[in-house]
Amino acid sequence: MLEELRAAVASHRLVNLTGPLGVGKSFLAGRLENATAVDLDRPNALIALRGALADPARRMLVIDSADGQQRLNVLRAVLDDAGGEHPTVVVVSRRPVLAHPDWAYSGAVTVTMGPIRNGELPTRAAGIEDAEGRVLVARLGGGIPLLSDAARRALDSGVSNVSPGAVADQLAEVILDRLGRELPGRRWRHSLRLLATVRCGDEELLPGGPDHFSSLAALSIVNRDTLGLRITEPYRTVLELAYRWRRPEAHDSVRTRARDYRLTLLDRARDAKERADLTDQGLFLTGDPLLRRELFPADEHAVGFHTAVAADADDIGRLMRRWALDSGFDLRRCDRFTERWGADDISAFHLARDRDGRAIGLANLMPIGAHTVDGLEPLLQQHSRTLTAGGLFLGVAHCTETAARAHLLRYVLRQAVQGERLVVSTASPDYQVLVQALGFREHGGIRDDVYSCGRRPEVFTHDFAAADLPGWLSGITHGDGLDTASARPVVPRLAPKELRILLDYASGLTLKAAARRAGVTPNTAKYYLSQVKAKYQAAGRPAYTKIDLALRVREDGLDRL
Numbered sequence: 001m002l003e004e005l006r007a008a009v010a011s012h013r014l015v016n017l018t019g020p021l022g023v024g025k026s027f028l029a030g031r032l033e034n035a036t037a038v039d040l041d042r043p044n045a046l047i048a049l050r051g052a053l054a055d056p057a058r059r060m061l062v063i064d065s066a067d068g069q070q071r072l073n074v075l076r077a078v079l080d081d082a083g084g085e086h087p088t089v090v091v092v093s094r095r096p097v098l099a100h101p102d103w104a105y106s107g108a109v110t111v112t113m114g115p116i117r118n119g120e121l122p123t124r125a126a127g128i129e130d131a132e133g134r135v136l137v138a139r140l141g142g143g144i145p146l147l148s149d150a151a152r153r154a155l156d157s158g159v160s161n162v163s164p165g166a167v168a169d170q171l172a173e174v175i176l177d178r179l180g181r182e183l184p185g186r187r188w189r190h191s192l193r194l195l196a197t198v199r200c201g202d203e204e205l206l207p208g209g210p211d212h213f214s215s216l217a218a219l220s221i222v223n224r225d226t227l228g229l230r231i232t233e234p235y236r237t238v239l240e241l242a243y244r245w246r247r248p249e250a251h252d253s254v255r256t257r258a259r260d261y262r263l264t265l266l267d268r269a270r271d272a273k274e275r276a277d278l279t280d281q282g283l284f285l286t287g288d289p290l291l292r293r294e295l296f297p298a299d300e301h302a303v304g305f306h307t308a309v310a311a312d313a314d315d316i317g318r319l320m321r322r323w324a325l326d327s328g329f330d331l332r333r334c335d336r337f338t339e340r341w342g343a344d345d346i347s348a349f350h351l352a353r354d355r356d357g358r359a360i361g362l363a364n365l366m367p368i369g370a371h372t373v374d375g376l377e378p379l380l381q382q383h384s385r386t387l388t389a390g391g392l393f394l395g396v397a398h399c400t401e402t403a404a405r406a407h408l409l410r411y412v413l414r415q416a417v418q419g420e421r422l423v424v425s426t427a428s429p430d431y432q433v434l435v436q437a438l439g440f441r442e443h444g445g446i447r448d449d450v451y452s453c454g455r456r457p458e459v460f461t462h463d464f465a466a467a468d469l470p471g472w473l474s475g476i477t478h479g480d481g482l483d484t485a486s487a488r489p490v491v492p493r494l495a496p497k498e499l500r501i502l503l504d505y506a507s508g509l510t511l512k513a514a515a516r517r518a519g520v521t522p523n524t525a526k527y528y529l530s531q532v533k534a535k536y537q538a539a540g541r542p543a544y545t546k547i548d549l550a551l552r553v554r555e556d557g558l559d560r561l
C-alpha cells in the first residue's frame with residue numbers, strides 16, 4: 001500500500017487516501033517522506049492549513065481527518081483559494097472525496113486502503129496468552145487495527161473473553177467517538193444501534209424523520225442498500241453485540257419488530273427480485289445462530305457474480321478441481337461432471353469474482369429441464385423421476401476464500417427464490433447441516449458414492465413459492481443470532497485427506513511419513529497441510545508451526561474423532 005501511495009503522489013498533485021474508519025490511513029500517510037501533516041481535528045487547523053499551502057518550501061502536504069460534508073466543503077474552498085501553486089496534497093478521508101459534489105471535478109486520484117488480511121492482523125493479539133482471547137480479538141477486529149487494538153486493551157483491562165458483548169461495548173465506544181467528527185450531537189448513536197440490529201433499515205424501522213435518516217446515511221460506515229441503510233462489517237456486528245449486552249430485551253424487541261415488518265412486506269411483494277431481497281433480510285432476522293454464522297459473517301468482501309460464457313472455461317476447470325481437492329473427491333470423476341455440465345449449459349455456472357476480477361468461487365445452478373435431466377441423473381439416481389419437475393439444481397457451491405463463501409451461498413438462495421424451487425445433492429456434511437437448518441426437505445442418500453470420497457450424496461429440496469415464503473421464514477428456529485462473534489473458537493472445515501495429514505503430522509510424524517500413510521506424494525501432503533494452515537488463518541486462528549497445529553488439534557477435539 002505504501003508503494004502504491006508513493007507512486008500516486010509522484011505523478012499527481014492531488015491524491016485521496018481513503019478507507020474505512022480505523023484501518024490505518026494516518027499511519028500509512030505518516031510514512032511518506034518530506035510530508036507535512038495537518039490534522040483537521042486539531043484546534044486552529046485551518047490557519048495551519050492555509051499557512052502550509054502558501055509556503056513555497058513545502059513539497060508535500062498531508063491533510064488528515066477530512067471526514068464529513070462540512071469539512072470537505074471548507075477544504076475544497078481552501079484548496080481553490082490556493083490556486084495551482086500549492087504543493088502535492090494528500091487528503092486522508094474515510095469515504096472517497098470524488099463522491100462529494102464539490103470534488104467531482106477536482107482531478108483527485110484515489111488510493112483505497114482496505115482491512116488487513118492474510119495473517120498480518122492476528123499477530124497484533126500475540127500478547128494475549130489464551131487462544132480464545134486471540135480468536136475474539138481477531139474476529140471482533142475484522143481486519144481493522146483500531147478495533148483489534150481496542151479489543152486487546154479491553155481484555156488487558158480485565159474484561160472476560162467469555163463475554164464478547166462486554167468487549168464489544170468498549171469497541172463500540174471507540175467507533176462512536178471517532179464518528180463524532182462526522183456528525184455533531186449524540187442523537188444518531190441510538191439509531192446506529194437499531195440499524196446494526198436490523199442489518200438493513202428504512203424510515204419505518206429508523207424513526208426520526210427524513211432529515212435524521214439522511215444524516216445517518218452520510219456517516220462513513222453506513223451505505224445505502226436495496227432495502228434501506230446498512231452498516232458495513234465488522235462495525236455492524238460490534239454495535240449489535242454491544243447493544244444486546246447493554247439492553248438484551250430491547251435488542252430482541254427491535255429484531256422481532258423488524259422481522260415481522262419484513263415478513264409483511266414479503267407477503268405483499270409481487271416482484272421476484274424484491275422477494276429475493278426481503279428473503280435475504282428475513283433469513284438474517286430469524287436470529288438462527290447457524291444461519292448467522294454461515295450466511296452473515298462479520299466480514300465484508302467485495303464479490304461480483306455473473307453467468308459463465310465459453311471464455312470462462314479455464315476458471316471453471318480450476319475452481320472445480322480445487323473444490324474436488326478441498327472436499328476429498330476423486331479428481332477424474334469431478335472432471336467428468338465438469339465436462340458434462342459445461343456441455344449441457346455452460347451458463348449454468350455462476351462465477352464469483354473479487355474486486356480485481358479474479359474468479360474466487362462458483363456455483364453450478366442448472367435449470368431442471370429436458371436438456372439437463374441426463375446430466376443430473378448420476379447425482380439424483382433413484383430420486384430422478386420425482387425431483388426433475390422444474391426449478392434449479394445445485395451441483396456445486398465452492399469459494400476459495402472463506403470470507404466470500406457467505407456471499408456465494410446467499411447468491412444461490414436469491415437465485416432459488418427467483419426460480420421458486422431448489423434441488424440440492426451434496427456429499428458435504430457441512431452443507432447437509434446448513435440445508436437442514438434452512439428447512440429443506442430431506443429425501444435421503446443416493447445409491448452410489450459418485451465422488452469416491454467414502455460418502456454418498458444426500459438429496460434435499462425446497463419450494464420457494466411466493467405465498468409460502470413468510471411461513472417458511474417464520475418456521476426457522478430463532479436464537480440469539482450472535483454466534484458469529486462469540487468467544488467459541490471457529491473450527492474450519494477440513495476435507496478428509498486434509499484432516500488425515502493434519503492428525504498424522506501433528507502427532508509427530510514427518511510430512512514424508514504422513515504422506516506415505518495417506519497414500520499420497522510428499523508434494524500433495526504439503527499442499528494439504530498448506531490448505532489446513534490457510535483455513536485456520538481464515539478462521540482467525542493462525543497455525544504456523546507443528547506445535548501450533550498440534551494445539552489446534554487438541555483445542556478442536558480432532559484427536560477424539
